[in-house]
Amino acid sequence: MKAIILLTLLLSGCLDDYRTTDSLCNDNPNLCQPLNLNDGQCRIQRTNLIWQRYDTLQTPTDEHKFKELKATKEYQFCLEYAARIEPIELKQRKTKRIQALYHSYDNIKRLTQELESSKNPHIIYYRWSQGDKIAKQQFIALEGDKKLEHPELQLALAGYYVNKNKNKTLKILHHSLSLYQEKDYININILHSLSTLYYQQHNMAAAYVWAAIATEQQPNNTVKKITINNQFNLTHNERQQLDITAMKISAALKSGQYSHTEISDPSQ
Numbered sequence: 001m002k003a004i005i006l007l008t009l010l011l012s013g014c015l016d017d018y019r020t021t022d023s024l025c026n027d028n029p030n031l032c033q034p035l036n037l038n039d040g041q042c043r044i045q046r047t048n049l050i051w052q053r054y055d056t057l058q059t060p061t062d063e064h065k066f067k068e069l070k071a072t073k074e075y076q077f078c079l080e081y082a083a084r085i086e087p088i089e090l091k092q093r094k095t096k097r098i099q100a101l102y103h104s105y106d107n108i109k110r111l112t113q114e115l116e117s118s119k120n121p122h123i124i125y126y127r128w129s130q131g132d133k134i135a136k137q138q139f140i141a142l143e144g145d146k147k148l149e150h151p152e153l154q155l156a157l158a159g160y161y162v163n164k165n166k167n168k169t170l171k172i173l174h175h176s177l178s179l180y181q182e183k184d185y186i187n188i189n190i191l192h193s194l195s196t197l198y199y200q201q202h203n204m205a206a207a208y209v210w211a212a213i214a215t216e217q218q219p220n221n222t223v224k225k226i227t228i229n230n231q232f233n234l235t236h237n238e239r240q241q242l243d244i245t246a247m248k249i250s251a252a253l254k255s256g257q258y259s260h261t262e263i264s265d266p267s268q
Contacts, residue, residue: 039097053068066111079104121150122152212242
């Protein structure tokens with residue numbers, strides 16, 4: 001019993017040490033010193049990066065490295081703007097920002113190289129999005145694999161087929177929606193893509209429904225609802241019928257119960 005109590009106290013003490021970023025940096029200076037510490041610019045991005053670096057240090061998996069890479073890119077984006085700001089006082093702050101910016105470039109290069117052999121499909125897709133042609137082929141080769149059973153990855157797959165096979169693209173987009181769980185945040189790009197593709201196929205009923213669902217997902221959508229009413233050659237009664245369909249689909253999406261839904265033309 002005494003041993004258990006002692007272990008609990010030791011663990012508690014370790015956690016207490018890192019309740020603040022300052023305490024983390026004091027014990028792990030390599031995580032923090034190259035950054036623009038004590039600078040009001042990029043504070044949030046810098047803090048997020050420091051803690052993610054610590055997580056990677058503790059558990060150096062591809063997943064943690066990928067999170068660190070994304071956190072570094074967010075920090076770099078902020079620094080690129082901040083480095084152009086001329087401080088009113090303490091001119092060395094600008095120099096420190098520029099040094100931190102170069103440090104971020106080096107780390108992005110290092111992490112990218114370390115992730116080149118990763119089998120994680122999210123990382124493979126990221127590499128493809130950065131212009132890696134080998135990663136593109138690796139990603140497409142995963143089609144049909146359970147590893148790609150994720151809405152964002154299905155959206156990426158749909159993007160590959162959009163100019164090759166519109167019907168297959170629609171099928172993939174519908175499947176991506178079926179992968180969402182209850183109360184998940186739904187990527188509105190999927191909804192907009194469905195509306196656009198149906199519009200291109202002159203299926204105004206389906207295009208209207210998916211535009212309405214996309215609008216419903218967005219904040220302050222009252223004006224947008226009025227706008228979409230003027231985009232489709234539908235009567236008031238037809239829109240009313242389709243609004244009911246849109247509400248049913250929205251409810252299914254929110255409850256994580258969506259399945260591929262064919263939308264009938266209300267004029268027939």
